[in-house]
Amino acid sequence: MRMLWVAVVLVLCALGSLTIGARALAPSVYLDALLAFDPSDPAHVTLVAVRLPRLMAGIIAGAALGVAGTVMQALTRNPLADPGILGVNAGAAFALLLGTSLLGRSDEAMVALLSFPGAALASIAVFALGGGLRGDVGPVRLTLAGAALNALLLSLVSAVALVRQETLDVFRFWVAGSLTQATTRPLGAMAAVAALGGIIALVIAPRIEALSLGGALSRGLGTHPRRVQAGALLVVTLTTGAAVAVAGPIAFLGLMVPPLARLVSGHNLRAEMVVSAMAGAALLTFADTLGRLLMAPSEIRAGIMTALIGGPVFLWIARRIRPGAAT
Known part of the structure; x- marks a missing residue:
């Protein structure tokens, strides 16, 4: 029943994203535009060519980051794990920028593919620096490693932007995530990649749960820790890469969603992943819509809105970590 309520909230957020904007649309426009699109009608163009792709981008990126955050927190047993905080978003953004x-902006789809090696290298680096390869990863150690890597990558992003004048416009997009450029993004391809990452996550979820029992016991249950870790990093790479490719680096969303999902799903990782996907999509579309309302007719980028909401959540979670877990 709780999961159903999350789905209802997602539907309401989606409707808000379609109906709220600088241009007011009559209720009759929505059905007409979807069933009989007229490219000469400005209202139809606004809905189908602007708001609908923006909604799709929010759902894809939000769901992908929700799953990525859930997998990272379950794998590392770290409530502070998040693709943005640990530098995975920054790795994908640096590769894209x-x-x-180097290649120009002539082929947005080809450039978008670069987000995946960037996210993969950042995931592996922060996991290794945080002690994951030795099996002694700790919340504070992993967070510090991710913060250091994130700072380094953002510095490199700034350096690349300053070297070439034509990259400054791109830099403004990648320094803070946004859904404003959804029409130029390969939404269909990235939705497929994010869905693939979600399917892999659901398949390996029981094995990730087994790892939480400890290395020796999980091996006794037939789990291979290195294979599970590799599968989890693949999930993070696919989902984060897809999210960054369509929306840029959205911070804190992967941090906020998993705790909310656990309240709904209980201690069932597969159910938590499903709820995280829906809640992540709802939260990002809500943040984007709220950003459009607060400074209309201008807007606040969705990445800034999630940071404003997620910053206090991060501090609250950090204060709850027991000193004994800071290894």
Whole structure:
């Protein structure tokens, strides 16, 4: 029943994203635009060519980051794990900006593919620096490693932007995530990649749960820790890469969603992943819509809105970590 309520909230957030904007649309426009699109009608163009892609981008990125955050927190047993805080978003953004600088913006779909190696390298680096390869990863150690990597990658992003003048416009997009450029993003391809990551996550969820019992006991249950870790990092790479490719680096969303999902799903990782996907999509579309309302007709980027909401949540979670867990 609780999961149903999350789905209802997602539907309401989606409707809000479609109906709220600088241009007011009559209720009859929505059905007409979807069933009989007229490219000469400005109202139809606004709905189908602007708001609908923006909603799709929010759902794809929000769901992907929700799953990524859930997998990272379950794998590391770290409530502070998040693709943005641990530098995975920054790795994908740096690869994209570097690709745009070198290849230009002629092929957005090709450049978007660079987010995946960037996210993969950042995931592996922060996991290794945090002690994951030795099996002694701790919440504070992993967070510090991710913060250091995030700072380094953002510095590199700034350096690339300053070297070439034409990358400054791209830099403004990648320094704070936004759904404003959804129409230029390969939404269909990234939705497929995010869905693939979600399916893999659901398949390996029981094995990730087994790892929480400890290395020796999980091996006794037939789990291979290295394979599970590799599968989890693949999930994080696919989902985070897809999210960054369509919306840029959205911070704190992967941090906020998993605790909410656990309240709904209980201690069932598969159910938590499903709830996290729906809640992540709802939260990002809500943040984007709220950003459009607060400074209308201008807007606050969705990445800034999630940071404003997620910053206090991060501090609250950090204060709850027991000193004994800071290894």
